[in-house]
Amino acid sequence: MTVQQIVDRCQALFDDLDFNAVKEWKAAEPGRKAIGYMPIYVPREIIHAAGMLPVGIFGGGDQLEVIHGDAYYQSYICRIPRSTIELGLTGRLDSLDGMLFPSICDVIRNLSGMWQLLFKDKYVRYFDVPQTYRDDIAGTFYIHELQSLRDDLGELAGRPISDDDLHQSIALYNDNRKAIAELYQFRADQPWQAPTSELYLLLRAGMVLPVEEHSQLLRDYVAAANLVERPRRDNCRVVVNGVFCEQPPLGLIKSLEMAGCYVVDDDFLLITRWLLDAVPTTGDPMENLSKAFLHHSAATSAKFEPDKADKGKFLIAQVRNSGAEGVIFAAPSFCDPALLDRPMLQEALTQNDIPFTAFKYAENTGQLQAIREQAGTFADSIKLWSA
């Protein structure tokens, strides 16, 4: 497949708010089930090991007219829960047999209770994750939570999930994370060859495709992108931070690129890169998943940083490792975790002489001119004044 064919396919999946890919996957074999999940992180390996399709639900974007959803939220609540409610109430999520709401913020937490009330026939689970990191304390708690999810999904599947099932699924997700890491490295090396608007669509495809198919798609893209020469621009290199939950419209990502920014690292769809190392595929899979979460997972606003000295280190490493020249903080309006974290991250960047700029968005932000001008000015300032 050519780059364009791959991107077109991903774009079609992205545009499809009826989740037909999920319906088709389920229809291909009787009895198949799909489980939705919200940002940031759930152990998709367990869903996969139950023979089910994990489906990432990241709101309705800028193409969904929210009518019912607005009646459930005050004006000062972010947009992702209202568009997610809209998706649910309009039947677009009927293909899902359950929904997982990970521990990320009070809004998503409370949405889990709303889902229990609104969709009584579905499996609904709030997935708690530890905010402390000792194996003998947090690990024990977390393994129990993982086991509880495993038991629930086993019951829903009509068969217990074996350790072998889990090892196989962990191996597949390890491979997927490896493929994504290769894609990110490819973009960091040659951002003109892999625009972020395309990379983003590729990641989004992974929210609805089976993991095996998605890993292949990622590799096909890199292979195809290597075969075409694209114009190289004199853009500045930036890391985008704050986009881990409610997603910016695709137009916003394109606007950053048009404004002269090559995005060389980011926190889009962080679930795809949450675990930083391969999870072992032998031994106790629950313990392996727990240790991966506790000791080898990404830093983000929804996670407690126990050591003051480490605040911002992960972001600074992203900047250094990707060769970025600055950071763009893009946070959804009314996102307490991202917006409260931002001043601390900005301070860490200041201490390290890394320039930054910041703005807010909503998933349906339509007026991009101001953001484009801001990003353009930021890019110019880096190009003109950073020696």
Added chain:
Amino acid sequence: MNKTAPLDVIKEPSMLKQKEMIDTNFKSLSTANEEGRKVCSTFVPGNLNELLMCFDFTRNFPEINALQNGMRKKSGRLIMEAERNGQSEDVCTYVKSDLGMMLQGNIGPTGDKLPDPDVLLLSYTGCFTFMKWFELVREKYDCETIMLHVPYQADGKITKNMRDYVVKQLKEDVIPTLERVSGVKFDMDRLRQYMRQSAKAEDDLVWILQSAKNRPSPIDAFFGGVYYIGPIFTAFRGTEAATEYYRVLRGEIQQRLANGQGPVTPEGDFGKERFRLVVEGTPNYTNFREFWKMFYDEGAVVVASSYTKVGGVYDFGFRHDPDHPLESLADYCLGCYTNLSLPARIKMLCNYMDDYQADGLVINSVKSCNSFSAGQLLMLREIEKRTGKPGAFIETDLVDPRYFSAANVKNRLESYFQMLQQKGAHQAA
């Protein structure tokens, strides 16, 4: 309403006692650093006051500072100071009031300087923002931060795994760190002793809150309730002073019941009780009395509220238990109102509507608190559907005066009370 009410605010002995307790604590905080007493800053929901007293910590509650600043009309400028310093206008104003106060020299609401903390105990119960709040505060102070992660009661029950997790954190992380910072060895019997005091005060608090089942209610369980929960939700739970406060308060309310009186308001005795309400959500502190007046001027008394449960839900039987001290602390943390699932919150409020013979539900939704606010519109619908009683929805904020629009709130409440009156008249007919 008593139209001849004096202009001075009416205060009963319990109120004066509470004021003295609060003033004493602020004074104690102001001298803690120079007198070498160790200070712990911690949050109200899921606070471990009895445990902190075992290590002789003076306790500082940032939310209390924020709300006291709100009541004294100081929070607005503090919030703007924090915004000038880079905080977003979108985020929690409790946090910004606290950060703004720190930026302006950390002078507390009473005018006394607040101390630098020796430890930040992050009781992470029912609110994600707490986590960021103490990360932000930690930036300024060179002190340890202890995270006590309290899992969320998503399925409406406390599991063994949750309790064990909290107890283990207490035993292996929280207590050893508090010992190290304070230099005081932990004494379980001392903890038990404080918990016995807590349980006594909790018994009285429950009696006081449940006195609102009477007609007329002798208390207002939201506006008045804010005062009633003050000692037990903060630095005083477990002290003899708190036990005494609740004993005195109970006596006052017993007397009011015997006299057939309604609640005390800032302007004197409540007049005829016309409407009995349940309130969900937090108060507005910047215009607290003005807000309350909108209710008592119309004869609306709040007979039960969820806000009086944020620092502990006691009316379904929980008490601090000296025979199982750490498990009991865990259950206390896990059981705070905002750590309950939405279905559990709805069930609780529906029970209140029935048990307290309420005519309706008012939700005061605040911009600052997603933990409370996200989902309240669905709660309103569900409670109306299940109880058949009408609800009202108003929007303000905790401590940001920019979000209190008196005319809009009053207008909405007056319409609601008219509707309740017509409904009542219709039913009577």
